[in-house]
Every structure is written in structure tokens, then in C-alpha cells.
Amino acid sequence: MDHQVKDSADEIKRLQRCINDLLSLLALPAFWTGNEPSQIVHIVLDALLGMLNLDFVYARFEDAADAGSSPEILRVAASCRLKAPPPEICRALRNWINDGGQKSFPPFRDSRGDEDISVFPVPLGIHGEMGMIVAGSERADFPGQTESLLLGVAANQATVGLHEARLLTAQKQIATELDRRVAERTAQLAATNEELKRGIAERKLVEEKLRHQEREVKRSEVHKGAILDSSPDCIVAIDHEGRITEFNPAAEHTFGHDRSDVLGKPLADVIIPPSLREKHRTGFARYLATGDASVLGRRLEMTALCADGREIPIELTITRIPLDGPSAFTGHLRDITERKRSDDALRVAHAQVVRSEERWRSVFENSAVGVALTDLDGRFIVTNPVYQKMLGYSEDELQQLTSLEITHEEEVERNRALISELLEGKRQQFQIEKQYRRKDGGLVWVRNNVSIVPGTERVPRFLMALSEDITQRKLSEEALARARSELTKVAQITSLGVLTASIAHEVNQPLSGIVTNASTCLRMLSANPPNVDGARETARRTIRDGNRASDVITRLRALYSKKEPSPESMDLNQATREVMALSLSELQRGGVMLRYELEDDLPPVLGDRIQLQQVILNLLRNAADAMSTIDDRSRELLIRTERDEGNQIRLSVKDSGVGFTPQSADKIFEAFYTTKTGGMGIGLSVSRSIIEAHQGRIWAVPNDGPGCTFSFAIPSRPQGSADAETKVNRADSSADAA
Amino acid sequence: MESPKSRSGKARLLLSVVDDDESVRESLPDLLKEFGFAARAFSSAEEFLSSDCVDKTSCLILDIAMPGMSGPELHQDLKRRGQEIPTIFITGQRDETVRARALKQGAAGFLLKPFSDTALLAAINTALQAT
Numbered sequence: 073m074d075h076q077v078k079d080s081a082d083e084i085k086r087l088q089r090c091i092n093d094l095l096s097l098l099a100l101p102a103f104w105t106g107n108e109p110s111q112i113v114h115i116v117l118d119a120l121l122g123m124l125n126l127d128f129v130y131a132r133f134e135d136a137a138d139a140g141s142s143p144e145i146l147r148v149a150a151s152c153r154l155k156a157p158p159p160e161i162c163r164a165l166r167n168w169i170n171d172g173g174q175k176s177f178p179p180f181r182d183s184r185g186d187e188d189i190s191v192f193p194v195p196l197g198i199h200g201e202m203g204m205i206v207a208g209s210e211r212a213d214f215p216g217q218t219e220s221l222l223l224g225v226a227a228n229q230a231t232v233g234l235h236e237a238r239l240l241t242a243q244k245q246i247a248t249e250l251d252r253r254v255a256e257r258t259a260q261l262a263a264t265n266e267e268l269k270r271g272i273a274e275r276k277l278v279e280e281k282l283r284h285q286e287r288e289v290k291r292s293e294v295h296k297g298a299i300l301d302s303s304p305d306c307i308v309a310i311d312h313e314g315r316i317t318e319f320n321p322a323a324e325h326t327f328g329h330d331r332s333d334v335l336g337k338p339l340a341d342v343i344i345p346p347s348l349r350e351k352h353r354t355g356f357a358r359y360l361a362t363g364d365a366s367v368l369g370r371r372l373e374m375t376a377l378c379a380d381g382r383e384i385p386i387e388l389t390i391t392r393i394p395l396d397g398p399s400a401f402t403g404h405l406r407d408i409t410e411r412k413r414s415d416d417a418l419r420v421a422h423a424q425v426v427r428s429e430e431r432w433r434s435v436f437e438n439s440a441v442g443v444a445l446t447d448l449d450g451r452f453i454v455t456n457p458v459y460q461k462m463l464g465y466s467e468d469e470l471q472q473l474t475s476l477e478i479t480h481e482e483e484v485e486r487n488r489a490l491i492s493e494l495l496e497g498k499r500q501q502f503q504i505e506k507q508y509r510r511k512d513g514g515l516v517w518v519r520n521n522v523s524i525v526p527g528t529e530r531v532p533r534f535l536m537a538l539s540e541d542i543t544q545r546k547l548s549e550e551a552l553a554r555a556r557s558e559l560t561k562v563a564q565i566t567s568l569g570v571l572t573a574s575i576a577h578e579v580n581q582p583l584s585g586i587v588t589n590a591s592t593c594l595r596m597l598s599a600n601p602p603n604v605d606g607a608r609e610t611a612r613r614t615i616r617d618g619n620r621a622s623d624v625i626t627r628l629r630a631l632y633s634k635k636e637p638s639p640e641s642m643d644l645n646q647a648t649r650e651v652m653a654l655s656l657s658e659l660q661r662g663g664v665m666l667r668y669e670l671e672d673d674l675p676p677v678l679g680d681r682i683q684l685q686q687v688i689l690n691l692l693r694n695a696a697d698a699m700s701t702i703d704d705r706s707r708e709l710l711i712r713t714e715r716d717e718g719n720q721i722r723l724s725v726k727d728s729g730v731g732f733t734p735q736s737a738d739k740i741f742e743a744f745y746t747t748k749t750g751g752m753g754i755g756l757s758v759s760r761s762i763i764e765a766h767q768g769r770i771w772a773v774p775n776d777g778p779g780c781t782f783s784f785a786i787p788s789r790p791q792g793s794a795d796a797e798t799k800v801n802r803a804d805s806s807a808d809a810a
Numbered sequence: 811m812e813s814p815k816s817r818s819g820k821a822r823l824l825l826s827v828v829d830d831d832e833s834v835r836e837s838l839p840d841l842l843k844e845f846g847f848a849a850r851a852f853s854s855a856e857e858f859l860s861s862d863c864v865d866k867t868s869c870l871i872l873d874i875a876m877p878g879m880s881g882p883e884l885h886q887d888l889k890r891r892g893q894e895i896p897t898i899f900i901t902g903q904r905d906e907t908v909r910a911r912a913l914k915q916g917a918a919g920f921l922l923k924p925f926s927d928t929a930l931l932a933a934i935n936t937a938l939q940a941t
Contacts, residue, residue, distance in 0.1 A: 580902035584923035585833035588841050591927030595844035606840065613837060661832045700830050701854055701878040730877075 090218040093123050097225050104233055109135045110143060112233040116226050117147045117205070123226075124219050126207050127152035127189065130165050133196060133203030133234055142203065165206055169193065190214040194227040202234045306386075306405040310339045312398035314356055326407050328379030345377040360399065368392055376405065384409050442518075442539035445525075448495060450474035453534060462518070462541050464511035475537065480507035480515060494524045494535070505542065517546040582621035589613040620657060627654045641789065642681050644721055645670040645713055651688045652711065655696075659709065662696045668711040677721050678789035683762045687770075690755040691725040691782045698729025698779065705778065716785045720768070726781040731774050740772060759784075822848040824866045825934070828858045828884065829873035829900070834923075838871065845931055855879035859887070867895050869918070869937050874901040874908060882915055889916070896937035900925065 100119055104112040110133075117129045128148040135143050144166075146158050156164070168191070189208045192215045196202035205227055207215065215223060300307055300320040306327070309318030316339050319331045327343050334342050340349045340356075358364060368390050376386045387408045393400040436443055442459030446452050452470040460467060463478065476484055476491075483506035490502040501523035507515045519540045527533040593610040596603035648670060659666050677684075692709070699707040708728045716722035732740055741760045756770075763770040768786030775781055825847045827838050832853075839849035850867075852858040856878055858870075870888075872881040879887070885897050898919035899912045909920050918940055919933030 576902065576904070580923050581831050581833055584831070584902070584925075585837050587924035587926060588834070588837035591930075592837065592841040592844055595841070595927070599844070610837070610840060613833075617833060663832070697877060701856070701876075703853070703857065 086218065090222065093222050094225060096123070097222065097229055100226075100229050101233060101236075104237075109133060109234055109237045110145065112237055113143075113145050113203075113205075113230060114147075116230040116233070117145055120205070120207060120223065120226050121147050121149055123222060124207065124209070124215075125149070126209050128161065128208045130162065130206045130208070131196075131203060131230070132166070132169070133230075134201070134238070165191070169204055169206070192220070192223060194223045196227055196231040196234060202231050202238075205230065304406075306407075307402060308339065308343070308405065309393065309400060309402045311400050312360065314338050314340060314353075316342060317400065318402070323405070326378070326384075326405070327376070343376045343378075345375050345383050348375065365392070373408070385412055387411075442537075442541070444470075444475070444537045444539060446475055446535045446537070448533060448535065450476050450491070450535070459539055462510075462516060462539065463508055464514075469511070478508050480509060483507065490522070491535070494522065500524070505546075516541055517543045578624040578627075579621050582617035582624065585617035586614050586621070589617065623654070623657065639678055639680055641676045641678050642684075643674065644677055644684070644723060645674050647681055647685050648688055648711060648713060648723065651685050651692065655689065655692050659692070659696055662700055662707070664696050664699060664707045664709050666709050666711070669714075670712070671714045674713055674715065674721060675719075675788040677766075677786050679766050679786060680762075684766070684786075687759040687762050687784065688723065688725075690759050691784075694755065694782065695725050695727035695729065695779075698727050698731070700729075702729055702778075715788075719788050720785040721788050722783055722785040724781050724783040726775065726779065728775075728777065728779040731778060731780045732772065737772065741770065822846065823868040823938070824848045824850065824863060825869045825871060826858060826863050826867040826895075827851040827871045828853075828855055828876070828881065829871075830854060830876045831873065834873070834900075841927055841930070842871075845934070847934075855881070855884035855887075858884070864888075864893055864895075869934055870895045870897040871934075872897050872899050874899050874912065875903065882912060885915060885917070896940055898930075898933045898937055 097119060100115055103115050113131045113133050117131055120126060120129050126149060128146060130144065130146045132142050132144045135141055144162050146162050146165075148158060148161070189210060190212065191206050191208045194205040194207065196204060205223070207219075207223055209215070300318065303320055303322055306323035307318060307320040308316060308323050311317050315336050316334050317336075319329070319334050321331075323329075324331055329342065340352050344352050355367065359367070370389065372388045372390075374386060374388060375383045376388075377383055385408050387406045389404045391402050391404075393402055436456050439456055439458060442456060442462050444452060444455045444459045451474045455467055455470050460470065463470070465473070476487060479487055483504070487504055487506060490499075490504060493499045494502060501521065503519065503521050505517065505519045507517055509515055519542045521538040523536050525534050525536050589610040593607045593614065596606040596610065648668070652666065652668065656666065688711075692711070695709050696707075699709070705728060708726075710724075710726040712724045712726070714722050714724075741756045760770050763784045763786060766786040768784055770782070770784035772780055772782045825842050827835060827842070827849060829835055829838075829851070830853055835851035835853060839851050842849035850861075850863055852861065852863075854876060855872075858864065870885075872884060874881040881897075881899055881901075885899075888894055888897075894916075896918040897916075898921060899917050900921045900923055901908065902923045904922060912920050918937035921929060921933055
């Protein structure tokens with residue numbers, strides 16, 4: 073028994089030892105921390121080695137982490153007497169495993185020779201898919217039950233551990249893969265996110281742009297709308313089928329259609345007159361077919377139809393709208409009724425203007441007087457042929473000259489002064505008679521009517537001169553003046569002739585009377601019985617007439633005497649009275665009633681007594697003659713002297729005779745003018761010369777009633793004034809040239 | 811020269827004198843009456859024409875120069891009217907042309923003042939005989 077007890081105690085120890093080992097094995101997972109397969113295997117092998125007192129322990133396992141590899145681990149106990157190096161052992165083991173592991177493990181040499189090693193494979197995993205542990209021991213009874221158990225448990229542990237490691241690794245791998253994938257995904261997502269963000273940003277930009285564009289488009293739309301709406305031109309757009317797509321307010325107004333009514337309708341039906349529709353359609357079709365754009369972009373004129381049936385002339389420009397796709401067109405139309413009307417009116421007006429211009433041009437060219445237009449400096453702008461001919465210059469030559477340059481020096485200053493007044497606005501025009509110097513040096517007398525022509529927007533002011541050649545008239549006037557002065561001289565020279573004529577006239581009357589009366593007297597005395605009373609009467613008349621003749625002679629002699637004229641300070645009243653006395657008989661014979669009103673205290677005049685009395689007598693005689701035919705009223709003659717304004721003395725002779733016509737008013741003082749047949753008409757002309765020589769004037773005015781009044785006025789002079797003396801002397805000496 | 815004097819109241823021939831000179835009108839009719847004519851004096855042609863003597867005048871003694879209608883004008887006027895009267899012009903103007911014109915007009919006589927009574931009578935007789 074002891075032996076049994078001792079075996080039981082050993083058994084119990086062994087079992088205890090086995091349980092401890094088991095526990096240790098079960099506790100092994102706590103050691104493999106990193107789940108590293110090789111670590112796990114190492115730990116297990118180590119544990120086995122120690123636990124079982126193995127000579128070696130070998131494991132080949134699948135490293136999940138390193139797929140496809142089968143790492144081997146060999147732990148050889150120090151006490152192992154194997155001589156083979158580890159790699160050889162491994163190789164042998166490998167081979168043995170590969171052979172199925174059934175055969176006995178090839179013996180190895182050990183220190184004592186070849187010894188058999190008992191090897192015990194323990195698969196890892198049910199089918200050894202995890203690998204193999206091979207425990208090797210020299211002991212022959214290896215492996216015992218408990219050792220098998222322990223190996224089995226260790227293998228399980230290792231398997232579990234490897235599984236777990238594999239799982240973990242797989243997990244890790246998966247996790248890593250997951251991580252990787254997640255990271256990848258994350259990165260992808262991030263990238264995608266970035267891209268998205270970018271995309272969003274881009275899109276935002278694009279949207280912004282789009283919005284902007286939309287705004288632009290909208291603005292453009294509004295703009296276009298405004299243009300369409302506000303355009304005074306009709307704007308009509310059509311599509312490729314010729315239907316109206318746009319019809320602006322101006323078009324509505326012009327054609328009388330509402331936009332809503334015409335949109336979509338064929339243009340041809342709406343505004344093209346029936347007569348032109350076919351042409352439009354064919355033209356449109358041709359364009360679409362051939363692309364012939366001969367009507368595009370040009371201003372066309374045609375007729376259009378309004379809603380009320382009127383046809384109006386329009387101007388039209390068609391353009392193609394440059395869009396992709398089918399053609400569309402815009403037409404700009406304008407009602408040109410007014411324009412046509414005003415064009416016509418303009419044409420008519422233009423024609424009128426041209427005609428008027430031609431007419432005025434013709435007037436200018438063919439005027440009977442010279443016409444010259446000058447600038448304000450007098451430089452000739454344009455002249456007509458008459459003017460050029462008058463001066464002997466051509467138009468070009470005149471344009472180099474001014475009017476004053478060709479004016480005679482004597483008149484230049486006066487001319488210049490008048491022009492200045494014109495330019496200053498002091499006068500609208502002036503007339504001047506002056507001489508021009510012709511190109512050939514000769515002089516012409518002209519009468520110029522010069523006016524200033526106001527400026528217009530296009531043309532500045534200028535001067536216009538109408539120039540009449542009065543050379544002939546001037547010469548005639550000069551000749552006449554010369555003739556008149558000659559005549560005055562002649563008249564004075566022929567005063568003797570006048571005297572003779574006067575005497576003949578004056579004396580003839582009484583002489584005639586004498587002869588007749590004397591003849592009658594003789595006959596009466598010769599009668600039987602003699603007519604003594606009659607003879608007495610006729611004799612008396614004879615004597616009277618004889619006296620009258622004598623008076624006449626005396627008077628005439630006095631009046632026409634040749635003694636030197638002496639200007640003296642004389643009383644006009646006294647002189648008048650003397651003349652009246654001399655004429656009284658004559659006047660009475662003419663049945664003239666003489667009245668006189670001589671102003672008292674008349675200042676003296678300085679003059680030639682005889683000459684003045686000559687004048688008074690002339691006036692008296694004329695008055696008497698004017699009344700000689702008057703029968704229906706009394707023949708009244710009034711002589712009056714009076715003070716006149718300006719220190720003058722006036723003498724008037726008023727008659728109630730036949731008067732004179734207004735036409736002859738100018739002429740009566742002219743030489744040779746007379747209404748009397750047989751009269752010489754010298755009297756008033758000479759009278760005027762005499763009065764003018766006395767610094768006076770003589771005139772005639774018709775009366776309110778019948779007849780007229782002749783008057784002269786001469787200055788009154790105090791006694792002893794030298795000036796008047798000289799003047800009167802000069803006048804007298806010229807009067808007495810003979 | 812015979813003067814057709816008649817004191818018996820038989821009708822005397824009427825001579826009319828037209829002259830604006832009063833002395834002529836004063837003196838000439840007396841002389842004519844001495845000749846044996848009846849005489850009337852007028853101061854103007856117009857006065858004569860408006861008188862009733864135009865038809866009765868056998869001879870007209872007419873001054874040439876008169877205001878208003880002159881002597882020759884009166885003569886023409888009478889001719890136009892068909893009442894031509896033998897006319898003797900008297901004048902103080904010694905102008906040959908005047909005389910020539912007057913005679914051309916058909917004057918029966920022309921005398922320059924002053925004229926003698928015989929000259930006058932001769933002219934009157936000539937004028938009356940012409941009719």
C-alpha cells in the first residue's frame with residue numbers, strides 16, 4: 073500500500089500540478105497583450121516548454137496579418153540533447169507534418185547517438201487550419217494523459233488566441249481597412265465636400281452671374297421695352313412665318329391696332345395693303361429660300377394699310393434679328409405723309425424761291441439804274457452791269473475798290489459823314505449828288521440813294537446804293553444856270569431894249585388916244601353945224617393923253633436912267649408913295665381901286681431907290697393886268713408895307729385878279745415866262761434879281777379869295793452899314809453892265 | 811372917200827370895238843360916229859360875245875393883245891360859229907409876224923397904233939366892201 077498511497081499522493085500532486093498548469097494555461101491570454109500571433113505562440117510554447125519539460129516545442133501557425141506565410145517558432149530546451157541545429161529540426165518537422173505526421177518522427181542525433189524523439193502534434197484549430205504545435209520529448213511515454221490534456225488546452229488557448237488574434241487582426245485589418253476606408257471615404261468625402269463646396273461656390277458664382285445676367289437681361293428688357301414704347305417710329309417684329317411678334321405703341325397709334333389684337337397675326341394681313349400682299353409673300357418666301365437680302369437694311373418707301381382702311385405712305389427699314397434658329401425680322405416704319413407733304417411744299421417753296429431769286433437777279437442785272445452793294449467799309453461786293461458801265465470798271469476791278477476811293481475829293485467828306493450817320497443808325501438812308509471818277513479818268517455825276525440793309529442770320533449788314541447817272545441833267549442844269557446868269561446879264565444889258573419896249577407900250581396908248589381924239593375933233597369941227605361940244609371934249613382928251621404920254625416918258629426915263637446906282641438908306645414907304653403917284657392915272661384908267669396900308673415908322677432899308685421902285689412898279693402893273701379882265705367884282709389893289717420877322721421889311725401887292733395856277737407858281741419868276749401874248753416876261757425875273765441883290769426874297773401866294781399877293785422882303789439896315797452897301801453896289805454894277 | 815352919213819335916222823351900220831385899253835374905248839367910238847357909223851365898245855372879247863351885238867355888228871375893230879381871249883382867238887371863234895364878221899385888227903405891237911398871221915387868218919384889215927383917221931376909214935370901207 074504505501075506504494076499505492078504514494079502513487080495516489082503523486083497522482084494527487086500530479087493532478088494538482090496539472091490543475092495548476094491548466095489554470096496557468098487558462099491564464100495565459102492575460103499575457104498576450106498585443107494580440108500578436110507570434111507573441112501568442114511564443115507565450116504558449118514557452119509555457120509548454122516549461123510546463124512539460126519538453127525538449128523542444130515547435131509551432132507553425134498562420135499569421136493572419138501576413139497572409140500566406142506560415143511562420144515557425146521553435147523553442148529548444150537547454151537540456152535538450154539534440155545536436156541538430158534549429159533550422160534542421162524545423163525542416164524535419166516540416167517534412168514530417170507534410171507527410172501527414174503519422175510516421176514516426178525521424179530520429180535525430182543527440183549527444184548519445186540517435187535517439188528517438190517523440191513528437192506529438194497538436195493541431196491548432198479543429199482541422200489544423202491555424203497551424204500546428206509539435207511538442208518533442210525524449211521521454212518514451214511522452215505524451216501522457218495530462219500532457220496531452222495540457223497540450224490540448226494549450227493548443228486551444230493558442231488557437232483561441234490565434235483566432236482572436238486573427239479576428240483581432242482581421243478586426244484590426246477590417247478596422248484598419250475600415251479606418252482606411254473611412255479615412256479614404258472621409259478623405260473622399262472631404263474631397264467631395266471640398267469639391268462640393270467649390271462646386272457650390274462655383275455654382276453660387278454661376279448663379280450670381282446668372283442673376284446678374286438675368287438682371288441685365290431684365291434691364292435690357294426694360295430698356296428695350298422702353299425703347300419700343302417710347303420710340304416715335306413704329307417697330308414691328310415678325311417671325312420666320314411672317315407673324316407679328318412685336319408691335320410697339322407707335323405702331324399701335326399709327327396703324328390703329330391694339331398690340332394684343334395683332335400679335336401672332338400675319339403681317340401681310342394686318343398692315344400690307346391688299347394690292348401688295350402677294351408681292352410681300354413672294355418676296356418673303358424668296359428671302360427665306362435664297363437668303364437674298366436685297367431689301368434688308370435699306371430705306372424703302374411703300375404704302376401701308378391702317379385699321380380704318382386708309383392707306384398711308386411709309387418709310388421702312390427691315391433688319392434681320394440675329395438669333396440662332398429660324399429667321400426673325402424687325403421693321404422700323406415711319407408714317408411719312410407729313411414728310412411727303414412738307415417735301416412737296418418744300419419743293420414748291422424752293423421753286424418759288426428760285427423763281428424769285430431769278431426774278432430779283434434779273435431785276436438787279438437789268439435795272440435801269442446802277443445798283444451797287446458794298447460792305448460797311450464801302451468795298452464793292454456786287455454791282456450790276458449798268459453801274460459797271462457807268463464807271464467803266466469790271467465787277468472784279470470794283471471788288472478791289474471802295475466807293476469813296478472813286479468819289480471826287482470834293483464830296484468825299486460829306487459822303488463819309490452821311491455813311492457814318494447811316495451806320496450809327498441816325499438815319500435809314502441818304503441821297504447824295506456827287507461825281508465818280510471813271511476808270512478812264514473822266515467824271516460822271518450821279519445821284520445816289522444809299523440805304524443800309526439789315527443783316528440776317530447768314531448775311532451781315534451791307535450798304536445798297538441806287539445810282540442814277542445825272543451827268544446830262546447836271547450839264548443841263550449848269551447850262552441852265554449859266555444861261556440864266558447870262559440872261560440876267562442880258563436882261564440887264566437889254567434894259568435899253570426893255571426900255572424901248574416899255575416906252576412903246578406905255579406911250580402908244582396915249583398917242584393912240586391923241587390921234588384918235590384929234591381926228592375926231594377935226595371931224596366934229598368940220599361938221600355942219602360944227603359939233604363944238606364934242607370938239608371940246610375930244611380936244612380935252614387929247615391934251616390929257618398928251619400929258620399922260622409925257623408922264624410916261626418922264627417916269628420911264630427915271631426908272632431906266634443910266635445914272636450910277638447909289639445905295640442909300642431909304643424909306644420904303646416914301647418910295648412906294650412915289651410909285652403909286654406915277655401909276656395912279658394908269659391904274660385909274662384900268663378901273664383899279666388902289667388902297668394902301670403903309671406901316672408907320674418903318675425902319676430904313678439900304679438899297680437902290682430906283683431899282684426898288686422898278687420892282688414895285690412891276691408888281692403894280694402885273695396886278696393891274698391880272699385884274700383887267702375882271703368884271704364881276706371890283707378891281708382892288710392893296711399895297712402894304714410892314715415890319716417882317718428877322719429885321720426885314722416886307723412889301724406886298726395884293727390884287728383880286730385872275731391869280732395863277734399852282735403849276736405856274738414855280739415858273740412865274742423865271743425869265744421869259746408870261747401869260748401875256750406879246751409880253752416879254754422880263755419883269756418878274758429882273759425883279760427877282762434886284763431883290764436877291766438886296767439880300768431879300770420875292771414870292772407870290774394865292775389869296776384866300778380871288779387873285780394873289782406878290783411880296784418881297786428885304787433886310788432893314790441902319791444908316792451907314794458898310795456890308796449892305798458893298799453888296800448892293802455889286803448887284804447894281806452887274807445890273808448895269810451895259 | 812365917201813362916208814355913209816345919214817342923219818335921217820336910217821339904220822346906221824354897227825361897228826363894234828373890242829379893246830382892253832380904256833382910252834381906245836373912249837376915243838374910237840366918237841370917231842366912228844363922226845364917220846357916220848353906230849359904234850359900241852367892249853373891254854373884252856368875252857364881253858362882246860355875251861352881248862347882243864354879235865349878230866348886228868357889220869364890222870369888228872379888234873385889239874390883238876388882250877387878257878383873256880385875244881383878238882385873233884375871238885376872230886377864230888366867230889369863224890367857227892359861222893358868225894364871221896369883217897374884222898380889222900389894231901395893235902401897238904410892231905411885229906411883222908403878228909401882222910402876217912392876222913392877215914392869213916382872214917383879217918379884213920390890220921392897223922398899227924397910233925393910226926390916222928383916214929387909214930381907219932379906208933380899212934373899214936375895205937372890210938365892208940368885202941362882204
